[in-house]
Amino acid sequence: MTAALSGKEIASQLEEKFPGSVEESGQDSLVVKTDSLLAAAGYLKDTEGLKFDYLNYVTAVDYYSYFEVVYQLTSLEHNHTIVIKIRCYGRENPTVPSVIGLWQGADFQEREIYDLMGITFEGHPNLKRILLWEGFPGHPLRKDFNQ
Amino acid sequence: MEVSSDREYIYTSSELDQQEGQLIEEIKASAREAIPDPDAWLDEEIKRNILLTTVDAVVGWGRRYSLWPAVCFPACCAFEFIAAEGPRFDLARFGMDAMRATPRQADLMITAGTLTWKMAPVVRRIYNQMPEPKWVIAMGACAISGGIFRSSYSVVPGYNRIIPVDVYVPGCPPRPEALIYGIQQLHKKINKIHVIPDLPQFLQKGKQG
Ligand code: SF4
Numbered sequence: 001m002t003a004a005l006s007g008k009e010i011a012s013q014l015e016e017k018f019p020g021s022v023e024e025s026g027q028d029s030l031v032v033k034t035d036s037l038l039a040a041a042g043y044l045k046d047t048e049g050l051k052f053d054y055l056n057y058v059t060a061v062d063y064y065s066y067f068e069v070v071y072q073l074t075s076l077e078h079n080h081t082i083v084i085k086i087r088c089y090g091r092e093n094p095t096v097p098s099v100i101g102l103w104q105g106a107d108f109q110e111r112e113i114y115d116l117m118g119i120t121f122e123g124h125p126n127l128k129r130i131l132l133w134e135g136f137p138g139h140p141l142r143k144d145f146n147q
Numbered sequence: 148m149e150v151s152s153d154r155e156y157i158y159t160s161s162e163l164d165q166q167e168g169q170l171i172e173e174i175k176a177s178a179r180e181a182i183p184d185p186d187a188w189l190d191e192e193i194k195r196n197i198l199l200t201t202v203d204a205v206v207g208w209g210r211r212y213s214l215w216p217a218v219c220f221p222a223c224c225a226f227e228f229i230a231a232e233g234p235r236f237d238l239a240r241f242g243m244d245a246m247r248a249t250p251r252q253a254d255l256m257i258t259a260g261t262l263t264w265k266m267a268p269v270v271r272r273i274y275n276q277m278p279e280p281k282w283v284i285a286m287g288a289c290a291i292s293g294g295i296f297r298s299s300y301s302v303v304p305g306y307n308r309i310i311p312v313d314v315y316v317p318g319c320p321p322r323p324e325a326l327i328y329g330i331q332q333l334h335k336k337i338n339k340i341h342v343i344p345d346l347p348q349f350l351q352k353g354k355q356g
Contacts, residue, residue, distance in 0.1 A: 132301065133265055140300045 003080040004028050010050075010082055014040050029083035031068075037086050038097050044073060044082070045102055051075045052082065055103035060113045062143045067094050067119055088119065091144075098124040116141035206342045210254075210280065211334045212242035217253035217273055222260025224287035224320040231323035241330060250276040255333075256310070257326075261289040261296055262303040274310045282337070284329050285312045288319040295319070 011025030014032070021036035032040050044052045052073035061068045066089045074081040088094040098121035100106045110121045111130040118139035121127055129136065138145050186194055220228065232238050232246070247253040250273045262270060274283070285306050288294030293304035306312055313336060316329035345351075 131265070136300075145300075 002074060005080050005082045007082065010044070010084075013050075014043065017043055023087065029070075029085060031085045031087060034086045034088055034096055038099070038102075040084070041071070041073075041099055041102055044084070049078070051077045053077065055099070055105050056081070058099070058106050058109040058113065060117045060119055060141075062117065062141065064143060065089070067117065069096055069113070069119065071099070091142075093120060094118070095120045095122055097122050098127075100124055115139070118142060203340075203342050207338045207340060210340075211337050214241065214243050214255040214282075214330075214333075215245045215247045215253045216243060217247055217250045217256045217277060219256050219270060219273060220259045221262055221266055221270075222289060224259035224289065227320040227323055227326065228257060228259045228286065231326050236323040236327065238327070238330075241327075241334075243330070250274070251278065253277050254281050256281070256283045257286050258283065258290040258306045258312075259286045259320075261294065262306060262309075263301045264303055265301065267303050267309050270306070271309050280340070282313045282333055283310055284314045284316060284326075284333060286316045286326060286329070287321055288317060291315050291317060 007025045007028055007030040011022045011030045014030075015022050018036050018039055021033050021040055022030055023033050024031040044050050052075050054074045054076050056072035056074055057070075059070050061070065066087045068085050068087050070083060070085050072081060072083050086096055088096055096119060098106065098110055100110065100121075101123065107124075107126075108130060110124055111127060113119050114121060114124075114127055115129040115131050116139055128134070132140070189197075230236060232244070238244060243255075250256075254277060256274060256277065258270070274281070283306065285291050289296060289302075290306050290312075293299075293302050296302040297304050303309065314329045314333045316325050318325050321329075
């Protein structure tokens with residue numbers, strides 16, 4: 001079984017390296033500030049002993065007052081895993097940085113989130129709709145979407 | 148058990164025998180000569196090689212029993228169709244064993260599954276590529292009306308929005324028996340098609356003016 005690392009432990013490591021980058025931490029996940037996502041993700045990927053070299057998935061949740069983008073990371077070397085999240089406030093044009101430079105596998109999933117949730121991933125090389133067609137009105141997985 | 152001897156019969160047994168004898172005598176009397184062959188006027192060659200029927204019947208028969216389905220299986224109903232194709236239900240009985248990967252060789256589209264708007268142009272194109280005459284069976288609730296996904300933002304509420312449908316087979320999914328019943332209904336429909344158009348009115352007998 002892949003061991004789930006404690007969110008609090010990872011959070012304290014990140015806090016040491018990048019002060020003020022962690023917003024919240026819990027038993028099995030931590031919330032990172034949006035602007036320090038790339039730095040934190042790069043650190044998690046490359047640091048000896050962590051080596052989160054595999055991105056299981058990216059997904060997004062609509063909580064009305066903010067969107068949460070969720071990343072599950074796994075280290076194939078150490079066989080452990082962690083969930084990190086970022087929050088973006090405002091429904092008009094939520095923007096988060098793309099992690100495609102770190103993990104190629106984020107490509108289609110970020111496009112899917114853009115398509116269905118309307119979250120823009122800055123730095124994505126080919127950010128366009130993937131499941132719906134060009135010209136579809138709105139983003140159907142948002143809670144306030146109505147046909 | 149003993150049968151009582153004073154039981155009344157409608158006929159005595161000798162009467163029955165007499166009637167039978169009479170019938171035989173009558174037939175014998177009327178059968179002195181052989182009935183002539185009604186086709187005697189045809190010469191030998193033709194008699195061996197010709198069957199008489201109507202064009203409609205022959206062409207209808209040919210079309211009915213060589214329906215080749217085009218591949219259009221976007222969702223779960225496809226599995227019931229696959230079961231129907233398999234040995235237990237054996238669609239080959241109806242001449243339908245040849246699934247065509249190219250619509251240009253197919254004349255029947257069995258729409259087994261949910262259709263999304265994104266897929267709709269493809270299905271319409273497959274339909275347009277099929278040569279005439281062609282038919283469509285809408286298989287399953289999704290194909291008829293969108294089924295349980297009808298209110299979804301991405302699902303076409305019924306194939307008949309984009310292509311004409313001949314037979315609807317309800318169910319989610321329909322069992323192979325239901326599909327076969329639908330195919331038989333389609334057979335009936337094909338049977339009614341006139342291959343040769345009716346004569347214009349002024350050429351029809353007794354309908355002048
Ligand atoms: S009718 Fe039912 S079984 Fe058939 S495609 Fe729709 S959901 Fe699937």
